[in-house]
Amino acid sequence: MEKREPVIKVTDLKKKFGDRQILNGINIDIYKGEIFVIMGGSGCGKSTLLRHLIGAIKPDEGSISLLGKEIAGLNEDEMDFIKKKIGMSYQGSALFDSMTVGENVSLPLREHTKLDQNVINIMVKMKLELVGLRGFENLMPSQLSGGMKKRVGIARAFAMDPEIVFYDEPTAGLDPIVTAVMDKLIIDLSRALSVTSVVVTHDMNSVFRIADRIAMLYEGRVVEIGTREEIKNSKNPYVQQFVSGSPDGPIKFFQQKDDYLETLTA
Amino acid sequence: MNFIESIGSVVTTTYKHSVGVLSLLCDTLLWLVTGPFKRKFPKREGISEQMVFAGIQSFIIVFFVAFFTGIVIAMQSAYQLNKFGATIYVAAMVSVSMARELGPVLTALVVAGRVGAAITAELGSMKVSEQIEALETMALNPVRFLVVPRFLALIVMLPCLTVLSDIIGVLGGYLVGVYNLGLNPSRYIDFSFNFMMWKDVSTGLIKSFTFGVIISIIGCYMGLNTKGGAEGVGRSTTVSVVTSFVLIILFDCILTGVFYFSNM
Numbered sequence: 001m002e003k004r005e006p007v008i009k010v011t012d013l014k015k016k017f018g019d020r021q022i023l024n025g026i027n028i029d030i031y032k033g034e035i036f037v038i039m040g041g042s043g044c045g046k047s048t049l050l051r052h053l054i055g056a057i058k059p060d061e062g063s064i065s066l067l068g069k070e071i072a073g074l075n076e077d078e079m080d081f082i083k084k085k086i087g088m089s090y091q092g093s094a095l096f097d098s099m100t101v102g103e104n105v106s107l108p109l110r111e112h113t114k115l116d117q118n119v120i121n122i123m124v125k126m127k128l129e130l131v132g133l134r135g136f137e138n139l140m141p142s143q144l145s146g147g148m149k150k151r152v153g154i155a156r157a158f159a160m161d162p163e164i165v166f167y168d169e170p171t172a173g174l175d176p177i178v179t180a181v182m183d184k185l186i187i188d189l190s191r192a193l194s195v196t197s198v199v200v201t202h203d204m205n206s207v208f209r210i211a212d213r214i215a216m217l218y219e220g221r222v223v224e225i226g227t228r229e230e231i232k233n234s235k236n237p238y239v240q241q242f243v244s245g246s247p248d249g250p251i252k253f254f255q256q257k258d259d260y261l262e263t264l265t266a
Numbered sequence: 267m268n269f270i271e272s273i274g275s276v277v278t279t280t281y282k283h284s285v286g287v288l289s290l291l292c293d294t295l296l297w298l299v300t301g302p303f304k305r306k307f308p309k310r311e312g313i314s315e316q317m318v319f320a321g322i323q324s325f326i327i328v329f330f331v332a333f334f335t336g337i338v339i340a341m342q343s344a345y346q347l348n349k350f351g352a353t354i355y356v357a358a359m360v361s362v363s364m365a366r367e368l369g370p371v372l373t374a375l376v377v378a379g380r381v382g383a384a385i386t387a388e389l390g391s392m393k394v395s396e397q398i399e400a401l402e403t404m405a406l407n408p409v410r411f412l413v414v415p416r417f418l419a420l421i422v423m424l425p426c427l428t429v430l431s432d433i434i435g436v437l438g439g440y441l442v443g444v445y446n447l448g449l450n451p452s453r454y455i456d457f458s459f460n461f462m463m464w465k466d467v468s469t470g471l472i473k474s475f476t477f478g479v480i481i482s483i484i485g486c487y488m489g490l491n492t493k494g495g496a497e498g499v500g501r502s503t504t505v506s507v508v509t510s511f512v513l514i515i516l517f518d519c520i521l522t523g524v525f526y527f528s529n530m
Protein backbone atom coordinates (compact mmCIF):
# COMPACT_ATOMS: atom_id res chain seq x y z
CA MET A 1 0.00 0.00 0.00
CA GLU A 2 1.51 3.34 -1.06
CA LYS A 3 1.92 6.13 1.48
CA ARG A 4 -1.13 8.40 1.46
CA GLU A 5 -2.63 10.94 3.80
CA PRO A 6 -4.97 9.04 6.11
CA VAL A 7 -8.65 10.07 6.03
CA ILE A 8 -8.90 9.25 9.73
CA LYS A 9 -5.96 9.83 12.02
CA VAL A 10 -6.24 9.08 15.74
CA THR A 11 -3.30 10.09 17.91
CA ASP A 12 -2.84 9.19 21.59
CA LEU A 13 -6.56 9.18 22.26
CA LYS A 14 -7.43 8.85 25.94
CA LYS A 15 -10.83 8.82 27.63
CA LYS A 16 -11.95 8.25 31.19
CA PHE A 17 -15.51 7.62 32.39
CA GLY A 18 -15.45 8.26 36.12
CA ASP A 19 -12.51 6.28 37.46
CA ARG A 20 -12.40 3.84 34.56
CA GLN A 21 -9.83 4.47 31.85
CA ILE A 22 -11.78 3.33 28.77
CA LEU A 23 -9.33 4.41 26.08
CA ASN A 24 -5.68 4.50 27.00
CA GLY A 25 -3.61 5.94 24.16
CA ILE A 26 -5.11 4.81 20.83
CA ASN A 27 -3.13 5.39 17.62
CA ILE A 28 -4.81 4.47 14.34
CA ASP A 29 -4.45 5.66 10.75
CA ILE A 30 -7.19 4.72 8.28
CA TYR A 31 -6.62 5.28 4.55
CA LYS A 32 -9.01 6.15 1.77
CA GLY A 33 -11.04 3.32 0.28
CA GLU A 34 -10.06 0.59 2.71
CA ILE A 35 -12.29 -1.52 4.92
CA PHE A 36 -10.86 -1.14 8.39
CA VAL A 37 -12.14 -3.40 11.14
CA ILE A 38 -11.89 -2.55 14.81
CA MET A 39 -12.32 -5.75 16.82
CA GLY A 40 -12.16 -6.63 20.47
CA GLY A 41 -14.17 -8.15 23.27
CA SER A 42 -17.08 -6.55 25.08
CA GLY A 43 -16.03 -3.57 27.14
CA CYS A 44 -12.66 -3.13 25.41
CA GLY A 45 -13.60 0.40 24.36
CA LYS A 46 -14.39 -0.19 20.68
CA SER A 47 -17.82 1.44 20.80
CA THR A 48 -16.36 4.37 22.73
CA LEU A 49 -13.67 4.73 20.06
CA LEU A 50 -16.36 4.73 17.36
CA ARG A 51 -18.32 7.41 19.19
CA HIS A 52 -15.20 9.55 19.28
CA LEU A 53 -14.70 9.11 15.54
CA ILE A 54 -18.20 10.40 14.72
CA GLY A 55 -17.77 13.35 17.05
CA ALA A 56 -20.36 12.20 19.59
CA ILE A 57 -17.86 12.22 22.48
CA LYS A 58 -14.98 14.61 23.07
CA PRO A 59 -11.60 13.07 23.98
CA ASP A 60 -9.85 13.79 27.28
CA GLU A 61 -6.44 13.77 25.63
CA GLY A 62 -5.08 13.21 22.16
CA SER A 63 -6.43 14.20 18.79
CA ILE A 64 -8.73 12.88 16.07
CA SER A 65 -8.59 14.18 12.55
CA LEU A 66 -11.30 13.36 10.02
CA LEU A 67 -10.82 14.09 6.31
CA GLY A 68 -7.78 16.21 7.14
CA LYS A 69 -9.53 18.34 9.78
CA GLU A 70 -8.71 18.18 13.48
CA ILE A 71 -12.19 17.81 14.98
CA ALA A 72 -11.46 19.04 18.51
CA GLY A 73 -11.09 22.65 17.36
CA LEU A 74 -14.14 22.79 15.09
CA ASN A 75 -17.22 24.87 15.85
CA GLU A 76 -20.71 23.46 15.33
CA ASP A 77 -21.07 24.56 11.70
CA GLU A 78 -17.68 23.17 10.70
CA MET A 79 -18.47 19.91 12.51
CA ASP A 80 -21.82 19.70 10.70
CA PHE A 81 -19.95 20.09 7.42
CA ILE A 82 -17.78 17.06 8.32
CA LYS A 83 -20.80 15.10 9.56
CA LYS A 84 -22.50 15.48 6.18
CA LYS A 85 -19.57 13.57 4.67
CA ILE A 86 -19.82 10.61 7.03
CA GLY A 87 -22.51 7.99 7.41
CA MET A 88 -23.20 5.74 10.34
CA SER A 89 -25.01 2.43 10.52
CA TYR A 90 -26.10 1.62 14.07
CA GLN A 91 -26.16 -1.71 15.85
CA GLY A 92 -29.90 -1.42 16.53
CA SER A 93 -30.38 0.33 13.15
CA ALA A 94 -31.66 3.50 14.95
CA LEU A 95 -34.34 4.09 12.31
CA PHE A 96 -36.81 6.83 13.20
CA ASP A 97 -39.87 4.77 13.98
CA SER A 98 -42.31 7.61 13.39
CA MET A 99 -41.21 7.76 9.73
CA THR A 100 -41.55 5.36 6.79
CA VAL A 101 -38.50 3.65 5.31
CA GLY A 102 -38.47 6.18 2.47
CA GLU A 103 -38.70 9.15 4.83
CA ASN A 104 -35.88 7.72 6.94
CA VAL A 105 -33.57 7.48 3.95
CA SER A 106 -34.59 10.84 2.54
CA LEU A 107 -34.35 12.78 5.82
CA PRO A 108 -30.74 13.97 5.38
CA LEU A 109 -31.47 14.91 1.76
CA ARG A 110 -34.60 16.85 2.69
CA GLU A 111 -32.83 18.69 5.50
CA HIS A 112 -29.44 19.39 3.94
CA THR A 113 -30.10 19.84 0.23
CA LYS A 114 -32.41 21.97 -1.85
CA LEU A 115 -33.24 19.10 -4.19
CA ASP A 116 -36.71 18.78 -5.62
CA GLN A 117 -38.95 16.16 -3.97
CA ASN A 118 -39.07 14.14 -7.23
CA VAL A 119 -35.28 14.00 -7.38
CA ILE A 120 -35.16 12.97 -3.73
CA ASN A 121 -37.70 10.19 -4.39
CA ILE A 122 -35.51 8.84 -7.20
CA MET A 123 -32.41 9.01 -4.99
CA VAL A 124 -34.23 7.15 -2.21
CA LYS A 125 -35.15 4.38 -4.68
CA MET A 126 -31.50 4.20 -5.78
CA LYS A 127 -30.19 3.98 -2.21
CA LEU A 128 -32.72 1.28 -1.35
CA GLU A 129 -31.75 -0.58 -4.53
CA LEU A 130 -28.13 -0.58 -3.26
CA VAL A 131 -29.20 -2.61 -0.23
CA GLY A 132 -31.72 -4.71 -2.17
CA LEU A 133 -34.84 -3.16 -0.68
CA ARG A 134 -36.35 -1.24 -3.58
CA GLY A 135 -40.12 -1.01 -3.24
CA PHE A 136 -40.08 -0.93 0.56
CA GLU A 137 -40.32 2.90 0.75
CA ASN A 138 -43.78 3.04 2.24
CA LEU A 139 -43.36 0.47 5.00
CA MET A 140 -42.80 1.49 8.61
CA PRO A 141 -39.63 0.26 10.37
CA SER A 142 -41.80 -1.81 12.74
CA GLN A 143 -42.94 -3.89 9.76
CA LEU A 144 -39.37 -4.96 8.88
CA SER A 145 -37.18 -7.78 10.19
CA GLY A 146 -33.95 -7.01 12.07
CA GLY A 147 -31.74 -7.63 9.03
CA MET A 148 -33.91 -5.48 6.78
CA LYS A 149 -33.85 -2.66 9.32
CA LYS A 150 -30.06 -2.78 9.34
CA ARG A 151 -30.00 -2.62 5.55
CA VAL A 152 -32.31 0.41 5.61
CA GLY A 153 -29.94 1.92 8.18
CA ILE A 154 -27.08 1.36 5.72
CA ALA A 155 -29.11 2.93 2.90
CA ARG A 156 -29.69 5.95 5.14
CA ALA A 157 -25.98 6.12 5.98
CA PHE A 158 -25.27 6.31 2.23
CA ALA A 159 -27.97 8.90 1.54
CA MET A 160 -25.61 11.87 1.39
CA ASP A 161 -22.94 10.01 -0.68
CA PRO A 162 -20.52 9.98 2.25
CA GLU A 163 -16.74 9.60 2.08
CA ILE A 164 -16.55 7.52 5.24
CA VAL A 165 -19.14 5.06 6.53
CA PHE A 166 -19.04 3.64 10.05
CA TYR A 167 -20.72 0.35 10.90
CA ASP A 168 -21.41 -0.54 14.54
CA GLU A 169 -21.75 -4.34 14.86
CA PRO A 170 -23.36 -4.76 11.41
CA THR A 171 -23.85 -8.52 11.84
CA ALA A 172 -24.80 -8.76 15.53
CA GLY A 173 -27.96 -10.79 16.02
CA LEU A 174 -28.29 -11.90 12.39
CA ASP A 175 -28.46 -15.49 11.11
CA PRO A 176 -25.41 -16.85 9.18
CA ILE A 177 -26.92 -16.28 5.75
CA VAL A 178 -27.98 -12.71 6.45
CA THR A 179 -24.54 -12.17 8.01
CA ALA A 180 -22.89 -13.30 4.79
CA VAL A 181 -25.23 -11.07 2.77
CA MET A 182 -24.38 -8.15 5.01
CA ASP A 183 -20.65 -8.77 4.64
CA LYS A 184 -20.96 -8.93 0.87
CA LEU A 185 -23.00 -5.73 0.96
CA ILE A 186 -20.32 -3.89 2.94
CA ILE A 187 -17.60 -5.06 0.52
CA ASP A 188 -19.64 -4.23 -2.60
CA LEU A 189 -20.66 -0.79 -1.37
CA SER A 190 -17.16 0.12 -0.35
CA ARG A 191 -15.63 -1.06 -3.66
CA ALA A 192 -18.35 0.31 -5.94
CA LEU A 193 -18.58 3.72 -4.32
CA SER A 194 -14.92 3.82 -3.16
CA VAL A 195 -15.89 4.92 0.33
CA THR A 196 -13.76 4.29 3.37
CA SER A 197 -15.49 1.81 5.71
CA VAL A 198 -14.82 1.49 9.40
CA VAL A 199 -16.45 -1.59 10.92
CA VAL A 200 -16.65 -2.33 14.62
CA THR A 201 -17.39 -5.97 15.29
CA HIS A 202 -16.45 -9.05 17.29
CA ASP A 203 -17.75 -11.54 14.73
CA MET A 204 -14.52 -13.28 13.60
CA ASN A 205 -15.99 -14.91 10.46
CA SER A 206 -17.17 -11.58 9.30
CA VAL A 207 -13.86 -9.88 10.17
CA PHE A 208 -11.85 -12.22 7.94
CA ARG A 209 -14.32 -11.90 5.08
CA ILE A 210 -14.44 -8.13 4.87
CA ALA A 211 -11.32 -6.59 6.37
CA ASP A 212 -8.48 -4.99 4.47
CA ARG A 213 -6.81 -4.14 7.74
CA ILE A 214 -7.70 -4.99 11.33
CA ALA A 215 -6.98 -3.36 14.67
CA MET A 216 -7.43 -5.43 17.82
CA LEU A 217 -8.37 -3.49 20.96
CA TYR A 218 -7.88 -4.72 24.50
CA GLU A 219 -8.35 -2.66 27.67
CA GLY A 220 -8.30 0.62 25.80
CA ARG A 221 -5.16 -0.05 23.78
CA VAL A 222 -4.47 -1.25 20.26
CA VAL A 223 -2.64 -4.56 20.86
CA GLU A 224 -2.09 -5.33 17.19
CA ILE A 225 -2.82 -3.78 13.83
CA GLY A 226 -2.33 -5.42 10.45
CA THR A 227 -3.80 -7.10 7.38
CA ARG A 228 -6.02 -10.19 7.54
CA GLU A 229 -3.06 -12.57 7.13
CA GLU A 230 -0.94 -10.72 9.65
CA ILE A 231 -3.70 -10.95 12.25
CA LYS A 232 -4.47 -14.58 11.44
CA ASN A 233 -0.82 -15.56 11.85
CA SER A 234 -0.11 -13.20 14.73
CA LYS A 235 2.05 -14.50 17.54
CA ASN A 236 0.47 -12.04 19.99
CA PRO A 237 -1.26 -14.17 22.66
CA TYR A 238 -4.17 -11.71 23.02
CA VAL A 239 -4.88 -11.80 19.30
CA GLN A 240 -4.50 -15.59 19.16
CA GLN A 241 -6.93 -16.07 22.01
CA PHE A 242 -9.48 -13.76 20.43
CA VAL A 243 -9.18 -15.20 16.93
CA SER A 244 -9.44 -18.79 18.13
CA GLY A 245 -12.14 -17.90 20.64
CA SER A 246 -10.55 -19.77 23.51
CA PRO A 247 -11.66 -19.25 27.11
CA ASP A 248 -8.10 -19.61 28.44
CA GLY A 249 -5.34 -17.14 27.73
CA PRO A 250 -4.11 -13.72 28.74
CA ILE A 251 -7.63 -12.18 28.47
CA LYS A 252 -9.25 -13.03 31.79
CA PHE A 253 -12.96 -13.10 32.40
CA PHE A 254 -12.85 -14.39 35.96
CA GLN A 255 -11.17 -12.99 39.03
CA GLN A 256 -8.21 -14.86 40.48
CA LYS A 257 -8.99 -17.60 43.00
CA ASP A 258 -7.37 -15.84 45.98
CA ASP A 259 -9.60 -12.80 45.33
CA TYR A 260 -12.61 -15.05 45.32
CA LEU A 261 -12.20 -16.13 48.95
CA GLU A 262 -11.70 -12.52 49.99
CA THR A 263 -14.80 -11.28 48.17
CA LEU A 264 -16.88 -14.02 49.72
CA THR A 265 -15.74 -13.36 53.27
CA ALA A 266 -15.53 -9.57 53.02
CA MET B 267 -26.40 6.63 53.12
CA ASN B 268 -27.10 8.80 56.13
CA PHE B 269 -29.59 11.64 56.36
CA ILE B 270 -27.18 14.50 55.63
CA GLU B 271 -25.75 12.68 52.61
CA SER B 272 -29.17 12.07 51.13
CA ILE B 273 -30.08 15.75 51.52
CA GLY B 274 -26.82 16.61 49.83
CA SER B 275 -27.46 14.29 46.91
CA VAL B 276 -31.00 15.64 46.44
CA VAL B 277 -29.64 19.20 46.39
CA THR B 278 -26.88 18.43 43.89
CA THR B 279 -29.14 16.50 41.50
CA THR B 280 -31.80 19.22 41.68
CA TYR B 281 -29.14 21.82 40.95
CA LYS B 282 -27.76 19.77 38.04
CA HIS B 283 -31.20 19.29 36.50
CA SER B 284 -32.14 22.96 36.98
CA VAL B 285 -29.02 24.01 35.11
CA GLY B 286 -29.79 21.43 32.40
CA VAL B 287 -33.39 22.61 32.01
CA LEU B 288 -32.38 26.28 31.86
CA SER B 289 -29.67 25.62 29.30
CA LEU B 290 -32.13 23.64 27.15
CA LEU B 291 -34.54 26.58 27.39
CA CYS B 292 -31.80 29.03 26.35
CA ASP B 293 -30.76 26.74 23.51
CA THR B 294 -34.36 26.50 22.28
CA LEU B 295 -34.85 30.29 22.41
CA LEU B 296 -31.53 30.76 20.60
CA TRP B 297 -32.66 28.43 17.79
CA LEU B 298 -35.99 30.27 17.60
CA VAL B 299 -34.18 33.58 17.15
CA THR B 300 -31.23 32.55 14.98
CA GLY B 301 -32.87 29.64 13.10
CA PRO B 302 -34.62 31.73 10.44
CA PHE B 303 -31.40 33.60 9.63
CA LYS B 304 -29.34 30.44 9.35
CA ARG B 305 -32.04 28.89 7.13
CA LYS B 306 -32.27 26.12 9.67
CA PHE B 307 -35.75 26.72 11.02
CA PRO B 308 -37.78 23.56 11.60
CA LYS B 309 -40.02 22.56 8.71
CA ARG B 310 -43.59 23.80 8.80
CA GLU B 311 -45.05 20.27 8.55
CA GLY B 312 -43.13 19.24 11.68
CA ILE B 313 -44.56 22.14 13.67
CA SER B 314 -48.12 21.69 12.43
CA GLU B 315 -47.99 17.97 13.22
CA GLN B 316 -47.06 18.83 16.81
CA MET B 317 -49.77 21.50 16.98
CA VAL B 318 -52.42 19.04 15.88
CA PHE B 319 -51.26 16.55 18.50
CA ALA B 320 -50.80 19.02 21.37
CA GLY B 321 -53.73 21.28 20.59
CA ILE B 322 -56.51 19.84 18.49
CA GLN B 323 -56.32 16.30 19.82
CA SER B 324 -56.30 17.61 23.40
CA PHE B 325 -59.54 19.49 22.88
CA ILE B 326 -61.96 16.73 23.86
CA ILE B 327 -60.36 16.08 27.24
CA VAL B 328 -59.97 19.83 27.91
CA PHE B 329 -63.65 20.24 27.00
CA PHE B 330 -64.81 17.74 29.60
CA VAL B 331 -62.54 19.05 32.34
CA ALA B 332 -63.58 22.68 31.78
CA PHE B 333 -67.26 21.86 31.38
CA PHE B 334 -67.54 19.91 34.63
CA THR B 335 -65.39 22.44 36.47
CA GLY B 336 -67.77 25.20 35.37
CA ILE B 337 -70.71 23.18 36.70
CA VAL B 338 -68.94 22.48 40.00
CA ILE B 339 -67.97 26.12 40.62
CA ALA B 340 -71.53 27.22 39.82
CA MET B 341 -73.02 24.75 42.30
CA GLN B 342 -70.46 25.42 45.01
CA SER B 343 -70.79 29.20 44.76
CA ALA B 344 -74.59 28.98 44.57
CA TYR B 345 -74.51 27.10 47.87
CA GLN B 346 -72.80 30.11 49.50
CA LEU B 347 -74.40 32.95 47.54
CA ASN B 348 -77.90 31.62 48.20
CA LYS B 349 -77.50 32.70 51.80
CA PHE B 350 -77.20 36.33 50.69
CA GLY B 351 -79.82 36.05 47.97
CA ALA B 352 -77.19 36.93 45.42
CA THR B 353 -77.31 33.87 43.19
CA ILE B 354 -76.88 36.02 40.05
CA TYR B 355 -73.26 36.52 41.12
CA VAL B 356 -72.72 32.83 40.33
CA ALA B 357 -72.20 34.02 36.74
CA ALA B 358 -69.38 36.38 37.74
CA MET B 359 -67.89 33.80 40.06
CA VAL B 360 -67.68 31.18 37.31
CA SER B 361 -66.36 33.44 34.57
CA VAL B 362 -63.73 35.23 36.65
CA SER B 363 -62.40 32.13 38.37
CA MET B 364 -62.25 30.23 35.08
CA ALA B 365 -60.40 33.06 33.32
CA ARG B 366 -57.95 33.93 36.10
CA GLU B 367 -57.22 30.56 37.61
CA LEU B 368 -59.00 27.35 36.72
CA GLY B 369 -58.92 27.63 32.94
CA PRO B 370 -55.14 28.05 32.68
CA VAL B 371 -54.19 25.69 35.50
CA LEU B 372 -56.54 22.79 34.77
CA THR B 373 -55.82 22.95 31.04
CA ALA B 374 -52.09 22.95 31.76
CA LEU B 375 -52.39 19.98 34.11
CA VAL B 376 -54.42 18.00 31.57
CA VAL B 377 -51.98 18.84 28.77
CA ALA B 378 -48.97 18.04 30.98
CA GLY B 379 -50.44 14.61 31.62
CA ARG B 380 -51.31 13.99 28.00
CA VAL B 381 -48.77 15.85 25.87
CA GLY B 382 -45.85 16.24 28.29
CA ALA B 383 -45.86 12.52 29.04
CA ALA B 384 -46.06 11.68 25.34
CA ILE B 385 -43.13 14.01 24.54
CA THR B 386 -40.94 12.44 27.22
CA ALA B 387 -41.87 8.89 26.25
CA GLU B 388 -41.23 9.55 22.57
CA LEU B 389 -37.92 11.38 22.97
CA GLY B 390 -36.89 8.94 25.71
CA SER B 391 -37.35 5.89 23.53
CA MET B 392 -35.60 7.70 20.68
CA LYS B 393 -32.73 8.32 23.05
CA VAL B 394 -32.38 4.72 24.29
CA SER B 395 -32.59 3.31 20.74
CA GLU B 396 -29.77 5.61 19.53
CA GLN B 397 -32.11 7.63 17.30
CA ILE B 398 -31.05 10.91 18.94
CA GLU B 399 -27.42 10.06 18.31
CA ALA B 400 -28.29 9.14 14.71
CA LEU B 401 -29.81 12.60 14.26
CA GLU B 402 -26.66 14.23 15.57
CA THR B 403 -24.50 12.13 13.27
CA MET B 404 -26.60 13.37 10.35
CA ALA B 405 -25.77 16.93 11.43
CA LEU B 406 -29.36 17.47 12.57
CA ASN B 407 -29.41 19.21 15.93
CA PRO B 408 -31.95 17.47 18.21
CA VAL B 409 -32.91 20.78 19.83
CA ARG B 410 -33.76 22.33 16.49
CA PHE B 411 -35.29 19.19 15.05
CA LEU B 412 -37.24 17.85 18.04
CA VAL B 413 -37.48 20.46 20.81
CA VAL B 414 -38.25 23.66 18.88
CA PRO B 415 -41.39 22.30 17.10
CA ARG B 416 -42.77 20.91 20.37
CA PHE B 417 -41.97 24.14 22.23
CA LEU B 418 -43.65 26.29 19.57
CA ALA B 419 -46.68 23.98 19.40
CA LEU B 420 -47.25 24.16 23.15
CA ILE B 421 -46.71 27.89 23.66
CA VAL B 422 -49.21 28.57 20.88
CA MET B 423 -51.76 25.84 21.50
CA LEU B 424 -51.94 25.94 25.30
CA PRO B 425 -53.22 29.56 25.42
CA CYS B 426 -55.68 28.67 22.64
CA LEU B 427 -56.95 25.70 24.62
CA THR B 428 -57.17 27.93 27.70
CA VAL B 429 -59.43 30.44 25.94
CA LEU B 430 -61.66 27.58 24.82
CA SER B 431 -61.74 26.14 28.32
CA ASP B 432 -62.75 29.57 29.74
CA ILE B 433 -65.69 29.67 27.36
CA ILE B 434 -66.68 26.05 28.02
CA GLY B 435 -66.48 26.65 31.79
CA VAL B 436 -68.87 29.59 31.45
CA LEU B 437 -71.16 27.33 29.44
CA GLY B 438 -71.15 24.74 32.23
CA GLY B 439 -71.97 27.44 34.79
CA TYR B 440 -74.70 28.75 32.52
CA LEU B 441 -76.48 25.38 32.53
CA VAL B 442 -76.56 25.35 36.34
CA GLY B 443 -77.48 29.04 36.58
CA VAL B 444 -80.31 28.93 34.09
CA TYR B 445 -81.76 25.43 34.49
CA ASN B 446 -81.20 24.87 38.20
CA LEU B 447 -81.10 28.31 39.81
CA GLY B 448 -83.68 29.69 37.39
CA LEU B 449 -81.69 32.80 36.50
CA ASN B 450 -82.56 34.85 33.43
CA PRO B 451 -80.35 33.61 30.54
CA SER B 452 -79.48 37.03 29.11
CA ARG B 453 -78.82 38.48 32.56
CA TYR B 454 -76.56 35.50 33.26
CA ILE B 455 -74.53 36.17 30.10
CA ASP B 456 -74.36 39.90 30.94
CA PHE B 457 -73.08 39.19 34.42
CA SER B 458 -70.56 36.67 33.13
CA PHE B 459 -68.92 39.06 30.74
CA ASN B 460 -69.36 42.35 32.60
CA PHE B 461 -67.38 41.05 35.54
CA MET B 462 -64.76 39.32 33.43
CA MET B 463 -62.24 42.07 32.70
CA TRP B 464 -59.68 42.00 29.92
CA LYS B 465 -56.97 41.75 32.58
CA ASP B 466 -58.57 38.56 33.96
CA VAL B 467 -58.21 36.93 30.57
CA SER B 468 -54.76 38.34 29.88
CA THR B 469 -53.26 37.28 33.21
CA GLY B 470 -54.72 33.83 32.55
CA LEU B 471 -53.06 33.77 29.15
CA ILE B 472 -49.71 34.87 30.58
CA LYS B 473 -50.01 31.95 32.97
CA SER B 474 -50.88 29.44 30.29
CA PHE B 475 -48.02 30.68 28.09
CA THR B 476 -45.64 30.07 31.02
CA PHE B 477 -47.14 26.63 31.58
CA GLY B 478 -46.60 25.84 27.89
CA VAL B 479 -42.90 26.65 28.30
CA ILE B 480 -42.72 24.46 31.43
CA ILE B 481 -44.48 21.43 29.90
CA SER B 482 -42.50 21.44 26.67
CA ILE B 483 -39.06 22.09 28.15
CA ILE B 484 -39.45 19.65 31.06
CA GLY B 485 -40.91 17.04 28.73
CA CYS B 486 -38.09 17.39 26.21
CA TYR B 487 -35.35 17.62 28.85
CA MET B 488 -36.48 14.45 30.63
CA GLY B 489 -36.81 12.65 27.30
CA LEU B 490 -33.39 13.68 26.01
CA ASN B 491 -31.74 12.70 29.29
CA THR B 492 -33.31 9.25 29.53
CA LYS B 493 -30.93 6.43 30.43
CA GLY B 494 -31.38 2.71 30.85
CA GLY B 495 -33.76 1.14 28.35
CA ALA B 496 -37.49 0.67 28.73
CA GLU B 497 -37.36 1.09 32.50
CA GLY B 498 -35.57 4.41 32.04
CA VAL B 499 -38.27 5.64 29.65
CA GLY B 500 -40.93 4.82 32.24
CA ARG B 501 -38.99 6.52 34.98
CA SER B 502 -38.34 9.73 33.07
CA THR B 503 -41.96 9.92 31.91
CA THR B 504 -43.12 9.75 35.54
CA VAL B 505 -40.54 12.31 36.64
CA SER B 506 -41.49 14.57 33.73
CA VAL B 507 -45.21 14.60 34.58
CA VAL B 508 -44.64 15.01 38.32
CA THR B 509 -42.11 17.80 37.81
CA SER B 510 -44.39 19.59 35.36
CA PHE B 511 -47.34 19.36 37.79
CA VAL B 512 -45.33 20.76 40.68
CA LEU B 513 -43.78 23.53 38.58
CA ILE B 514 -47.18 24.48 37.12
CA ILE B 515 -48.65 24.93 40.59
CA LEU B 516 -45.50 26.70 41.82
CA PHE B 517 -45.46 29.17 38.93
CA ASP B 518 -49.22 29.61 39.25
CA CYS B 519 -48.62 30.73 42.83
CA ILE B 520 -45.72 33.02 41.87
CA LEU B 521 -47.58 34.62 38.96
CA THR B 522 -50.79 35.04 40.98
CA GLY B 523 -48.69 36.76 43.65
CA VAL B 524 -47.13 39.06 41.07
CA PHE B 525 -50.53 39.95 39.60
CA TYR B 526 -52.07 40.39 43.04
CA PHE B 527 -49.42 42.73 44.36
CA SER B 528 -49.21 44.70 41.13
CA ASN B 529 -53.01 45.03 41.13
CA MET B 530 -53.56 43.25 37.84
